[in-house]
Amino acid sequence: MTPSHPSGTRAASRARSKISIFAIAVSAVVLAFAVACGMPSPPARHALLYGISIYDVGYPEGTYINLTYTDDDASAMASALSAKGWTVKLGLADTQVAADSQDATRAAIEADIAELAGTDGLVLFYYSGHGTRDAYTGTSYILPYGSIATAADRISADELRAMFEAAGLSHVIAILDSCYSGGFVQAGVTVDGVPDIFGANDPGGDIAYTAFIDALGDALEAYVSYGADSRYVFISAAGSEELSWESSSSGHGIFTSAALNAFDDSSADSDNDGYVSTAELYAYCVKAIVASWNSYKEDDLDYYSDGQYADFYPHLSGVAREYALWEAP
């Protein structure tokens, strides 16, 4: 005769069975989700890249109002993106600006964006050149070739977004390596902890929230006052009141130099999913700028600005989406 189990043992056995069945069900559901997470084949990817080093053809690069490496920035980004499968269109205003039919003017940029109308794939807009900010309205602008002489040819954030909207583009990434470019970046439903003028010695100070919970009030305000901001993803080299810099040691803008390194550095894919996303690129550039520039420049007074120091910090839009840019090396 088989002895009966004590009731406690039977209860424990039933409990174990319940928990096991529950655990199996949970695992099955998670596995099903994991299977659904495979990477789709690449969509159509178009990149428009503009680099303006020459604003006044009467002067060589790096003198008067002309920049030195911004044309090289756009060219290098175009090569790197092309190697990763992007279809690229490059507009330069460099020493050959007259011969190149001024393909980095506002009109050229507008026409290039309009040409992409109907594209349902991914569009990347890259700009390296001067930027400016209207101190009265707080509006930031990028300055295509010709726009220093003709202010109406500057492009504001609203105007750039309107160009994308007019072309019916839904999936746009804009990367701007220019001064005051943070004015193009909308926090959306979020509150951005990176101040507009970043720096230990600057008015904005360091990252705004030292404790996670300190962001609660501002985040609540952002939630209740949210008014359907732009759906495009913008990455700016600097804040809306900051300068962005270029360096002879890299031969590029500080931000763009970091971005170019991300193409060949597997650590840019921080979540190890095999792809570098917009947020990962942003984080990679931040890390590089903090290490290679800000750590040396936070005490350097910037004589071009109104008492700011030369450190700066990139900004990223607060939209919920991020885009895969390229396969990690």
Place this chain on the structure above:
Amino acid sequence: MNLYITRVILKYEPMRNLALAFASALACVISSWAAPAASLYAHAAIEPGVSEEILYSALPFVSGSASIGAGLGPFAMEIGAMYQGPSAYSDEWYRYRGFVALFAALGPRIRYDRVTAFADIGLALARYDASYSYFILPYFEPGALIAASRLDERSALYLRASVPLRFGADSWTAGLRLGVEFDYGIAARGGESK
């Protein structure tokens, strides 16, 4: 919501003070030893779900969370932390960003035999991966607890299933949150805990 109140009370007061106030309230509940059917609980769960931004596609994600809470009579409140991983990629190669969040919730719990139904309302303060972008996610979470094992006089294990619905200002998520809850009764009650 009154924006003035939001600005004055929630923006300019250090937020950690509010967190302390909430923790104090939780401690008050915990310290109510004489109250009937008071309990403490700890909960860990994983949550497969879908997220969707307005005008874009719904995409699957998986998140994990842990919380501690206290029940007092027919009500419970909890605080916890969660991490929601990035979603799967869409055909256009976008996905929804992952984030880490702290949350607090409050709601009724109604027990019927071995099943306890609950419906929490909560608020999560989240920060996206890789940036300093903070945002708010209010949520509603109906669910149920099923008694799985009574460990001793005071403690028991429950299986917990719920359907959290999170309402971002520009997106929403819905998930199936599945987990285990350890419950410790701190006041005498008849029959099984909860």
